[in-house]
Amino acid sequence: MKLNELGLLVVISGPSGVGKGTIRKALFEIPDNNFCYSVSMTTRKPREGEVNGVDYFFVSHEEFATRIKENRFLEYAEFVGEYYGTPKDYIEKKLDEGKEVIMEIEVQGALKVREQKPEAVFIFIVPPSKQALYDRLTKRGTEKGIEIQRRVEKAEREYNLAYKYDYIVVNDDVANAADRIYAIIRAEHAKTERSIHKYYKLMEGNQS
Numbered sequence: 001m002k003l004n005e006l007g008l009l010v011v012i013s014g015p016s017g018v019g020k021g022t023i024r025k026a027l028f029e030i031p032d033n034n035f036c037y038s039v040s041m042t043t044r045k046p047r048e049g050e051v052n053g054v055d056y057f058f059v060s061h062e063e064f065a066t067r068i069k070e071n072r073f074l075e076y077a078e079f080v081g082e083y084y085g086t087p088k089d090y091i092e093k094k095l096d097e098g099k100e101v102i103m104e105i106e107v108q109g110a111l112k113v114r115e116q117k118p119e120a121v122f123i124f125i126v127p128p129s130k131q132a133l134y135d136r137l138t139k140r141g142t143e144k145g146i147e148i149q150r151r152v153e154k155a156e157r158e159y160n161l162a163y164k165y166d167y168i169v170v171n172d173d174v175a176n177a178a179d180r181i182y183a184i185i186r187a188e189h190a191k192t193e194r195s196i197h198k199y200y201k202l203m204e205g206n207q208s
């Protein structure tokens with residue numbers, strides 16, 4: 001029953017370079033949204049322009065390991081040699097406040113969230129083609145050759161897990177993809193299991 005009073009947890013996932021971050025930013029530009037972004041923690045070094053506490057919390061391997069021991073992550077995963085994790089406290093607080101919490105994470109982590117938060121909504125972003133993913137990773141210029149190769153190989157394995165998600169959204173166009181995600185979120189709110197409790201309350205109110 002409490003589910004109806006809680007916010008919705010939305011997990012946006014998919015291969016590196018597919019445009020998850022760009023889509024997420026477009027989603028946050030939708031007027032009057034109730035979204036909060038779950039800022040992840042990582043051991044990777046900041047890229048040019050990335051801001052600590054906004055894009056990620058950048059921490060050392062030691063600090064990350066301490067937080068694992070203290071059980072402070074909802075999930076964490078190793079991704080091409082670095083660690084990435086979702087701080088648990090923030091998510092729980094925002095969901096309790098009734099906010100929509102948007103997570104943008106890779107596939108292993110998303111599947112761990114699924115085990116713990118089966119009520120969350122899982123969206124897998126795919127590129128319009130394999131070549132498009134490669135082009136995007138190359139063009140963004142944030143990774144070197146070997147790193148791009150590792151990410152492409154990882155993406156190949158990740159595609160096979162798409163069937164575990166609730167929705168698949170093709171990133172053919174950023175604004176379109178963000179629109180589709182917004183439509184999914186609205187539809188999820190109307191799902192019977194999320195809304196029937198509110199409906200009953202409303203009907204009780206009408207009778208008295």
Ligand code: 5GP
Pocket residue numbers: 014015016017020040041044075076077079084085086104105106107108109110
């Ligand atoms: P990047 O280094 O490109 O910022 O991120 C690499 C991958 O890690 C991306 O697929 C990104 O979505 C994912 N990622 C970012 N934060 C988290 C997190 O907290 N947990 C997990 N499991 N993956 C994350």
